[in-house]
Amino acid sequence: MVFLLLEVFLFSQLAQYRSVWRMATNKDVVLKLEEIHKQYESADRSPVEVLKGVSLTVKRGDSIAIVGPSGCGKSTLLNILGSLDSPTSGNIQLDGQELANLSEQELAAVRNKKIGFIFQSHHLLPQCSILENVLIPTLAEKGKASLDAVKRAKQLLESSGLEHRLTHRPFQLSGGECQRVAVVRALINQPSLILADEPTGALDHSNAETMTELLVKLNREDQATLIVVTHSMELAAKMETTYKLQNGIFSS
Ligand SMILES: Nc1ncnc2c1ncn2[C@@H]1O[C@H](COP(=O)(O)OP(=O)(O)OP(=O)(O)O)[C@@H](O)[C@H]1O
Ligand SMILES: [Mg+2]
Numbered sequence: 001m002v003f004l005l006l007e008v009f010l011f012s013q014l015a016q017y018r019s020v021w022r023m024a025t026n027k028d029v030v031l032k033l034e035e036i037h038k039q040y041e042s043a044d045r046s047p048v049e050v051l052k053g054v055s056l057t058v059k060r061g062d063s064i065a066i067v068g069p070s071g072c073g074k075s076t077l078l079n080i081l082g083s084l085d086s087p088t089s090g091n092i093q094l095d096g097q098e099l100a101n102l103s104e105q106e107l108a109a110v111r112n113k114k115i116g117f118i119f120q121s122h123h124l125l126p127q128c129s130i131l132e133n134v135l136i137p138t139l140a141e142k143g144k145a146s147l148d149a150v151k152r153a154k155q156l157l158e159s160s161g162l163e164h165r166l167t168h169r170p171f172q173l174s175g176g177e178c179q180r181v182a183v184v185r186a187l188i189n190q191p192s193l194i195l196a197d198e199p200t201g202a203l204d205h206s207n208a209e210t211m212t213e214l215l216v217k218l219n220r221e222d223q224a225t226l227i228v229v230t231h232s233m234e235l236a237a238k239m240e241t242t243y244k245l246q247n248g249i250f251s252s
Contacts, residue, residue, distance in 0.1 A: 030225050031058040036090035050076050052248030063219045063226040065236035068245035074229040082115050082195045083107045112140045116191035118199045122182035124170040131166040134185045156184040176203045196228040
């Protein structure tokens with residue numbers, strides 16, 4: 001009898017470990033990039049080849065840092081990842097959907113629903129208050145922010161130390177405060193994929209730490225997939241994986 005109970009107990013423990021292991025190893029692929037090339041035209045019309053065959057597979061809940069010298073193509077790559085720009089050649093799949101097959105309108109809907117962008121320059125609307133700026137991404141469906149969205153916006157602004165700035169306009173804020181507003185705006189629709197271009201670039205050490213903690217928390221607790229482009233080794237160290245972009249490709 002004792003042996004039977006022990007066997008049942010061990011079997012149930014094994015089943016539990018198996019399901020945890022399966023959850024950990026069987027994560028869905030969110031983004032898949034294959035051989036991405038990007039070429040710009042310079043002022044004298046000669047080609048500038050920025051990306052020369054970047055491939056990357058990102059799974060749900062991953063946290064990734066992309067580092068590399070200034071001008072190596074990090075923002076270019078992030079814009080392509082978020083469908084704000086298209087590659088010269090190569091394929092991108094987001095949640096199994098080939099982005100090249102979507103119309104501009106479909107791409108805009110995908111971006112609004114799934115992706116939170118934190119831009120290198122914050123792009124806040126000067127005529128709107130801080131609270132209104134944060135609520136803009138929530139207006140796409142009904143043209144009016146819901147009470148839930150307003151509550152979430154206020155909570156996020158508070159956790160970023162901006163609760164006393166709700167009615168201010170961007171020009172009344174410091175550069176670092178504007179950047180924090182831009183981070184909150186990117187998170188308002190609870191995106192499953194957060195793309196952040198130098199999210200702590202304009203912040204002092206303490207605010208950079210707060211912002212890093214907020215992003216890491218969203219990644220760990222809400223399973224938001226996080227890709228950050230950064231020059232900060234401190235922020236990169238908080239991510240699970242770091243890719244170095246150099247000479248148009250990822251190097252180890
Ligand atoms: N629209 C454009 N037309 C021509 N060249 C461009 C264009 N946009 C970017 N570039 C060039 O592509 C290269 C990569 O630019 P990108 O902004 O992606 O660099 P980055 O790695 O983000 O740099 P930083 O760390 O300074 O932000 C640069 O040499 C830049 O001059
Ligand atoms: Mg950049």
